[in-house]
Amino acid sequence: MEALAITGKNESADADEQQYLTFMMSDEEYGVDILAVQEIRGWEESTLIPNAPDYIRGVINLRGTIVPIMDLRIRFGLSSVEYSPVTVVIILKIEREHGERVMGIVVDAVSDVYTISGSSTRKPPELTEDKNSGFIKGLVNVNEKMVILLDVNELLSISGSLENTGHIAD
Amino acid sequence: MSIDLSQFHQIFFEESFEGLDVMESQLLELQPQEVDAESVNTIFRAAHSIKGGAGTFGFMQVSEFTHVLETLLDEIRSGTRTMQRSYIDLFLQSVDCLRAMLSSIQAGSEPDMERAATLKGSFENILQGTSAADSAEQDLPSDTGNTTTADVTESGWRIIFNPSEDILQTGNEPFRMLRELQELVGADYLTVIPVTDNLPEFTSLTPENCYLSWILEIRSNVSRDDIASVFEWVADDCHIDYQPLCAAPLKNTHDDTPEIRTGAEQKSAAERENGIPPAEIDSGRTATLIPEKISEALEIAAAQKSKPSVSARTARSSEPSSIRVSIDKVDSLINMVGELVITQSMLGELGQDFDMSRLIRLQEGLTQLEQNTRELQESVMKIRMMPISFAFSRFPRLVRDLGSQLGKQVNLVMLGENTELDKTVMEKIGDPLVHLVRNSLDHGLETTEQRLASGKSAEGTITLNAYHQGGNIVIEVKDDGAGLNEERILHKARQKGLVPETQELSSEEIHQLIFLPGFSTADVVSDISGRGVGMDVVRRNIAELNGNIEVKSVRGKGSTFIIRLPLTLAILDGQLVKVKNETYIFPLVSIVESIQLQKRSLNHVTGSQYVMKLRDEYIPIIRLDEFFNLRSNDEEFENPMLVVVEGDNEKVGIVVDDLLGQQQVVIKSLEQNYQRVAGISGATILGDGTVALIIDVSDVGKNLEKSGKGQSRSEQAA
Numbered sequence: 001m002e003a004l005a006i007t008g009k010n011e012s013a014d015a016d017e018q019q020y021l022t023f024m025m026s027d028e029e030y031g032v033d034i035l036a037v038q039e040i041r042g043w044e045e046s047t048l049i050p051n052a053p054d055y056i057r058g059v060i061n062l063r064g065t066i067v068p069i070m071d072l073r074i075r076f077g078l079s080s081v082e083y084s085p086v087t088v089v090i091i092l093k094i095e096r097e098h099g100e101r102v103m104g105i106v107v108d109a110v111s112d113v114y115t116i117s118g119s120s121t122r123k124p125p126e127l128t129e130d131k132n133s134g135f136i137k138g139l140v141n142v143n144e145k146m147v148i149l150l151d152v153n154e155l156l157s158i159s160g161s162l163e164n165t166g167h168i169a170d
Numbered sequence: 171m172s173i174d175l176s177q178f179h180q181i182f183f184e185e186s187f188e189g190l191d192v193m194e195s196q197l198l199e200l201q202p203q204e205v206d207a208e209s210v211n212t213i214f215r216a217a218h219s220i221k222g223g224a225g226t227f228g229f230m231q232v233s234e235f236t237h238v239l240e241t242l243l244d245e246i247r248s249g250t251r252t253m254q255r256s257y258i259d260l261f262l263q264s265v266d267c268l269r270a271m272l273s274s275i276q277a278g279s280e281p282d283m284e285r286a287a288t289l290k291g292s293f294e295n296i297l298q299g300t301s302a303a304d305s306a307e308q309d310l311p312s313d314t315g316n317t318t319t320a321d322v323t324e325s326g327w328r329i330i331f332n333p334s335e336d337i338l339q340t341g342n343e344p345f346r347m348l349r350e351l352q353e354l355v356g357a358d359y360l361t362v363i364p365v366t367d368n369l370p371e372f373t374s375l376t377p378e379n380c381y382l383s384w385i386l387e388i389r390s391n392v393s394r395d396d397i398a399s400v401f402e403w404v405a406d407d408c409h410i411d412y413q414p415l416c417a418a419p420l421k422n423t424h425d426d427t428p429e430i431r432t433g434a435e436q437k438s439a440a441e442r443e444n445g446i447p448p449a450e451i452d453s454g455r456t457a458t459l460i461p462e463k464i465s466e467a468l469e470i471a472a473a474q475k476s477k478p479s480v481s482a483r484t485a486r487s488s489e490p491s492s493i494r495v496s497i498d499k500v501d502s503l504i505n506m507v508g509e510l511v512i513t514q515s516m517l518g519e520l521g522q523d524f525d526m527s528r529l530i531r532l533q534e535g536l537t538q539l540e541q542n543t544r545e546l547q548e549s550v551m552k553i554r555m556m557p558i559s560f561a562f563s564r565f566p567r568l569v570r571d572l573g574s575q576l577g578k579q580v581n582l583v584m585l586g587e588n589t590e591l592d593k594t595v596m597e598k599i600g601d602p603l604v605h606l607v608r609n610s611l612d613h614g615l616e617t618t619e620q621r622l623a624s625g626k627s628a629e630g631t632i633t634l635n636a637y638h639q640g641g642n643i644v645i646e647v648k649d650d651g652a653g654l655n656e657e658r659i660l661h662k663a664r665q666k667g668l669v670p671e672t673q674e675l676s677s678e679e680i681h682q683l684i685f686l687p688g689f690s691t692a693d694v695v696s697d698i699s700g701r702g703v704g705m706d707v708v709r710r711n712i713a714e715l716n717g718n719i720e721v722k723s724v725r726g727k728g729s730t731f732i733i734r735l736p737l738t739l740a741i742l743d744g745q746l747v748k749v750k751n752e753t754y755i756f757p758l759v760s761i762v763e764s765i766q767l768q769k770r771s772l773n774h775v776t777g778s779q780y781v782m783k784l785r786d787e788y789i790p791i792i793r794l795d796e797f798f799n800l801r802s803n804d805e806e807f808e809n810p811m812l813v814v815v816e817g818d819n820e821k822v823g824i825v826v827d828d829l830l831g832q833q834q835v836v837i838k839s840l841e842q843n844y845q846r847v848a849g850i851s852g853a854t855i856l857g858d859g860t861v862a863l864i865i866d867v868s869d870v871g872k873n874l875e876k877s878g879k880g881q882s883r884s885e886q887a888a
Contacts, residue, residue: 047863049847050848050849050863058861060861061855
């Protein structure tokens with residue numbers, strides 16, 4: 001993950017190409033580092049976690065591991081949609097200090113895989129008002145379309161985000 | 171050699187810490203009046219391997235420090251110096267110091283050398299104090315390399331035995347000679363270090379040649395002639411080198427011709443080499459072995475070239491938390507898996523063309539599968555089990571130090587040290603136990619004068635006992651001291667407003683008071699205990715392990731703290747309940763009873779809080795659906811059940827929709843990928859693959875208090 005941070009900053013280097021898995025939500029295309037993607041699966045019923053923020057749909061059993069599922073639409077303040085059998089869950093995995101953390105995100109549909117170089121990535125405009133801007137690592141143009149690159153580490157660090165939304169929920 | 175030694179660091183640290191533990195426990199058993207030679211040898215061996223290892227890996231601070239320690243030990247061992255209590259104390263301090271040094275090196279920081287320097291100074295003072303008297307003896311053996319007259323040394327010999335390659339063809343067998351030597355000097359005094367540097371590649375190895383040489387360390391008063399007689403037949407074919415042991419550190423002499431030094435040379439060489447540890451022969455290819463295992467040593471040495479992993483212990487992960495599992499447990503696990511595979515293939519075959527006539531066989535197969543699974547589960551659980559002696563081992567030292575600090579004579583008795591217990595439980599029970607033992611020493615045991623005055627022996631006894639009872643492990647901390655002073659406890663509790671003035675309590679209730687936060691009866695706050703933080707923490711820690719603690723006390727006879735813990739944290743017996751559409755699990759041990767909720771027995775207290783009179787107690791009632799925000803408050807239950815649970819010694823009634831079955835559940839972490847959730851201790855996977863959450867009973871109770879609605883304390887006391 002350190003390598004990720006370096007590529008983000010080092011704009012002149014050429015060898016900093018990275019692959020991103022992109023997915024659609026509400027006509028926008030978002031990208032996550034493909035190395036953080038463990039698998040993609042269909043939506044299945046989850047078990048509620050009491051007193052969890054509304055964007056945490058619950059936990060599922062992923063081959064013996066308890067994995068929380070986050071609805072990214074609700075997380076980003078988009079209008080929520082009914083889940084259907086084709087609703088997709090992307091299972092993300094990050095390395096942390098004390099082992100790894102696995103979490104699923106619910107998105108509308110998986111789109112494509114792009115190879116993106118760090119130099120073509122633009123910083124997001126400063127949107128201090130928006131609580132979600134912390135998740136955005138950068139913006140990039142692919143085939144005349146904007147793709148929003150997400151910082152997976154930020155996205156999955158719920159401890160921080162829970163506090164934030166806890167305030168709002170109160 | 172350009173081997174990356176850092177891969178062995180973890181093993182070195184683990185072994186060194188084990189070595190330090192050994193030193194510590196042996197030192198504690200040592201009585202200065204009657205020094206047991208074997209104990210001193212054990213201590214010496216431990217120190218020696220730490221020194222050797224530290225040198226190999228370039229931790230010079232450690233090896234230099236250990237060297238001085240070792241020198242004094244060596245003098246004691248060889249009898250030139252008698253053990254004194256002050257030495258034991260000094261050694262114990264050195265053990266602490268070494269442990270600190272190794273810990274900081276392990277953590278990657280520079281060790282604090284100040285303490286080491288002070289201790290080293292003390293050692294050098296001791297060593298120099300008698301150096302005049304010892305010098306004659308010390309010089310004497312160093313000459314023996316040239317003369318055969320002074321052939322008895324006080325401390326022994328280091329022999330480099332380098333047989334010629336064709337020794338086997340002449341009908342001589344080095345193994346036999348080593349065995350003979352072992353008989354001569356006794357197994358405990360012989361250390362054999364095989365040197366395998368000359369081993370050729372496996373393809374070019376001639377089986378009839380001997381490529382090995384050995385470094386033999388003899389730590390006993392054997393004359394050189396006696397040793398030479400062992401090698402008499404091969405003396406001409408072999409290179410045999412005798413070095414007196416007392417002053418000459420082992421040099422890397424196995425591949426070149428070692429010269430025997432004269433006294434003066436040797437002394438200066440010894441000084442020069444002080445920084446260079448012994449046994450600096452490439453550690454990847456030599457192994458220090460206890461003599462009983464000479465035959466193994468030969469095999470290992472021979473195997474080393476082709477299979478380095480054989481000698482370098484079964485590779486352990488570099489994770490700091492690792493467990494050693496006895497091979498028996500692994501074997502039985504493999505057996506179980508074998509049976510499971512057989513059952514699986516049997517069922518698979520059965521399923522291929524199944525018809526109803528084979529139903530009985532299917533049922534049999536499933537029964538077998540169930541049995542296999544249960545056995546497998548038990549064996550896997552056993553892997554996590556470790557004898558409780560790991561947790562007990564720190565107490566002899568602790569009791570000794572504290573006893574002398576408090577001026578009390580204490581005898582520590584430890585029973586049931588082989589009782590096995592889950593590793594996680596073991597790690598978490600250590601601190602509460604330390605606290606209880608300190609408490610017993612400080613508060614429990616009386617001073618020697620008081621003991622004598624009340625007709626007891628001067629020496630107090632603290633007993634640590636561990637045993638299995640039902641599905642639990644019970645740990646007792648017992649002292650034969652004064653027992654709990656009930657009047658004083660009650661008085662203190664009233665003073666602090668923990669108990670109303672007018673209220674009378676039974677002895678049992680008074681005993682429970684010591685577990686309340688902020689409670690201490692010690693008149694003087696000491697280093698050791700009495701600050702009033704403690705017993706409540708002990709109880710909380712134990713409650714976190716799903717265990718409980720109680721105290722039994724007889725005035726004047728002593729008190730016993732009894733800790734009950736579940737055998738493992740990984741599996742629990744659960745009661746499944748339904749709340750709305752969700753399934754939750756209560757740990758069965760926490761359930762007192764389950765009853766149909768009668769609306770009319772509910773009483774309203776302050777707003778939304780209900781209590782219920784259950785026999786002669788009022789218990790607070792919590793609606794689980796409300797607690798977890800599953801539905802709005804005004805929605806009514808249709809036919810509610812009340813589960814009365816006890817957590818932290820307080821009863822709480824929890825309202826659920828329905829009781830489902832009971833089953834064993836495997837506890838999975840919710841925190842690993844998510845975070846802690848109030849009222850939930852973990853999650854599990856049910857038979858249908860869905861996730862169910864496990865209720866943390868004491869946490870639910872605690873949250874009730876926190877929310878300000880709780881009346882539980884005063885209610886309970888009433």
